[in-house]
Amino acid sequence: MERDFSKLERLERVKKRVKKIKGFYVHLLVYVVVNLMIVVLNIQDLEPGESYFQYKNFFTLFFWGIGLAVHGLSVFLPDFILGKNWEERKIKQLMEEDKKHWK
Template identity: 35%
Template structure:
C-alpha cells in the first residue's frame, strides 16, 4: 500500500466517521421532536397544575444543541484539529518536565 493509498483510506475513514456523527445528531433530534409532544400531553393529563414538561424540553434541548455543535464542529474545541494540537501541547509539556527532572538528577 502506498502513502497516497493510506492517506486516501484515512480520509475516507474520517469522512465516514463524520457522517455517522451527523446521522447520530439527526436521529437524536428526531427522537426529541417526536417524544416531547408526548411528554407535554402526559404532563397536562396527569398534573396540569405544574408544568414540569418545560424542564424536560429545556434539559433535553441543551443536550441536542451540544450534540449538534459537536457533530458539525462549530466551536473550535470540538474539532479534531484542536484535539491534535492539545495532545501535542500536553506531550511537549510532559517531555519538558521529564527532561528537567532527569537533568536535575544528574547533578545530585
C-alpha cells in the same frame, strides 16, 4: 502508497463524521418523539380550565433541549470550542511528552 494511505485516512474521517451526524439526528428524533408523548400525557392530566403553560410542563423540553443544542454544536461546529485540528495537535503533544518520559 502514500496517496492510498491519505485516501484511506480521509475516508475514515468522513465515515466518523457521518456517524456523528447520524447520531445527532437520532438524538433529535428521540427528543421530538419523547417530548410529544410528554405533551400528550400532560394534556390528558390537566384539570378542567387549567392552563398547559406551566413551568413543570416544559422542564424536560428545556433542559434536554440544552443538551441537544450542545450535541448539535459539537457535531456541526466542532472547531468552535477546541479549534481546527485540535485532536491532531493534542496527539502530537502527548506523543512528544510520552517520548520524553520514556527516554
